[in-house]
Amino acid sequence: MPRPAGSLRPEVERLRPGLWSIPVPLPTAGLTHVFMYLFETDHGAYVIDSGWDTDEAFAAVERGLAAAGYAVTDLRGIIPTHMHPDHYGLAGRLREASGAWIGLHPADAAVLRVEPLHPADLLRTLNEAMLRAGAPPEAMREVTAQHLPRDPLPGFARPDILIEDGDRLDIPGWDLRAVWTPGHSPGHLCFWEPVNRLLLSGDHVLPRITPNIPFGGEAGDDPLGDYLRSLDKVDALSATATLPAHEYRFDGLSERVEQLRRHHEQRFAEVRAALAGGPATGWEVASQMRWSRPWDEIEGFVRRSAVSEALAHLRALERRGVVHERPGEPPTWWLTASAGG
Ligand SMILES: [Zn+2]
Numbered sequence: 379m380p381r382p383a384g385s386l387r388p389e390v391e392r393l394r395p396g397l398w399s400i401p402v403p404l405p406t407a408g409l410t411h412v413f414m415y416l417f418e419t420d421h422g423a424y425v426i427d428s429g430w431d432t433d434e435a436f437a438a439v440e441r442g443l444a445a446a447g448y449a450v451t452d453l454r455g456i457i458p459t460h461m462h463p464d465h466y467g468l469a470g471r472l473r474e475a476s477g478a479w480i481g482l483h484p485a486d487a488a489v490l491r492v493e494p495l496h497p498a499d500l501l502r503t504l505n506e507a508m509l510r511a512g513a514p515p516e517a518m519r520e521v522t523a524q525h526l527p528r529d530p531l532p533g534f535a536r537p538d539i540l541i542e543d544g545d546r547l548d549i550p551g552w553d554l555r556a557v558w559t560p561g562h563s564p565g566h567l568c569f570w571e572p573v574n575r576l577l578l579s580g581d582h583v584l585p586r587i588t589p590n591i592p593f594g595g596e597a598g599d600d601p602l603g604d605y606l607r608s609l610d611k612v613d614a615l616s617a618t619a620t621l622p623a624h625e626y627r628f629d630g631l632s633e634r635v636e637q638l639r640r641h642h643e644q645r646f647a648e649v650r651a652a653l654a655g656g657p658a659t660g661w662e663v664a665s666q667m668r669w670s671r672p673w674d675e676i677e678g679f680v681r682r683s684a685v686s687e688a689l690a691h692l693r694a695l696e697r698r699g700v701v702h703e704r705p706g707e708p709p710t711w712w713l714t715a716s717a718g719g
Pocket residue numbers: 460462562581
């Protein structure tokens with residue numbers, strides 16, 4: 379297994395006979411690539427994850443396929459691990475070029491946005507969620523249109539095939555099983571390859587980054603609880619190597635899973651500490667948690683995900699009977715009596 383590549387540009391690599399890793403560049407700040415994993419067959423190529431819908435990404439996929447001896451027209455199946463644009467965005471264009479089928483878990487298919495979305499509508503939805511969490515109006519002024527694109531965001535292509543937990547993918551000559559791992563998205567899938575004991579982990583387990591757990595609306599009632607249960611699920615597989623969608627491949631899945639569990643226990647402790655002095659809104663709890671920078675210096679857009687993260691931990695603690703939510707404008711969170719509040 380390679381070490382972290384640092385600033386090196388990842389290359390197309392053959393990982394095992396018939397299995398390739400194709401780095402597909404991302405247009406976003408932060409993560410530079412998503413890894414497409416290609417499975418060779420006598421009947422064409424099948425890929426896990428696709429990339430963002432850009433010309434540069436399409437060209438990178440063409441180059442990667444060519445390294446494995448295929449053209450884009452040889453694609454037979456495209457299986458994004460989940461419906462985020464860095465994994466699913468390019469699937470429609472690749473299907474158009476090849477006639478390949480697109481497979482997705484039904485829970486992600488149900489929330490996949492197929493209609494174009496105007497940035498103003500996206501902003502309104504986000505702002506409503508922030509106000510419900512108790513964001514002060516003056517903070518809302520800065521939490522505005524920054525980072526939002528001007529043009530409508532195009533809708534995604536609908537999947538052709540729904541892939542359920544435990545399904546064996548229709549890839550001739552390969553045994554690849556879907557493992558439903560909700561949390562980062564409601565229909566996130568990992569894939570288990572038992573012959574080489576490989577886990578294709580998507581965004582569910584990454585070697586350094588803690589995946590964002592969204593909150594509200596389509597994320598489900600307790601996305602963080604789902605996420606932690608999904609960690610147990612992949613841990614039980616005893617993979618010898620993990621092939622994530624970003625960063626780099628790694629061994630020692632159990633150690634990484636344990637780090638992620640500890641990370642969230644630490645977050646739970648911060649949430650409890652924030653409520654120890656009395657009830658608070660989701661916004662107030664977030665403002666007292668530890669972030670990479672002081673709360674006052676965090677930019678509007680990043681604050682949204684911070685508040686969303688606080689709310690995900692609050693909801694999971696509610697399920698554990700540690701906190702409860704009291705309705706109000708905005709609602710407030712309280713430690714339950716048994717939790718020492
Ligand atoms: Zn994602």
